[in-house]
Amino acid sequence: MTHIITSLCLRDSSCVEVCPVECIIPGKPSSEWPWFYIDPDTCIDCGACIPECPYEAIFTEEEVPADYAAKGTEYIARSGLTGHYEGKNDKGEAVVLECTRMLEAGEIVDLRPDIAPNYAYFKEGPGYKALEK
Template identity: 65%
Template structure:
């Protein structure tokens, strides 16, 4: 079992800092891979990353919600060009560095979204993506 970072990720990076096995990497280029990703072959399922995420974007793989009920103002991020994701997000990460994402969408309180596609997207990142591995 592993943990999965979902489309609620806005690249805070606190998860990377606390991971004891360094299995979390930022997607690059951000326009195609806007989240952080957890290497399922390296993750030890310790859960240290979960409380560090201010966006509540990280779940155990078998608990990623298919009917996530959003809080007011929560955002989803997706690759540039994804239909319906037209808002730009400019914020800062946990170290105060700028975060710029070009394809986000703000959710309304109570809006229900399926976060389970993140499971396959995370797997695809490590199998077919930009060649990242936790060791690189």
């Protein structure tokens, strides 16, 4: 099973730095592909990315929660949302997303719909070609 980056991802990028097979890339355009994606055909399931994510957005595929309980301090980034998020990644570079929503404390979110976009980004979406731009 591959690892999945969920919509809790706010593009910190520390996961990219530790991936030994360089299979994690940022989605582009961010309005359509708002978080980072793991290539399921390249991922070796080492798990190095999981503890590096400050947003706790990465799970093994079988552990992506159907009932994630929000703490109330996190955002969710999904295409179609209209909230604004500004922050910085692990290198201090600006991160701006226009498709977010802050979650309320105790709100239950099904993160399993985030599995399909991880596969789609490399099968139907831009995949590694996004790095060329």
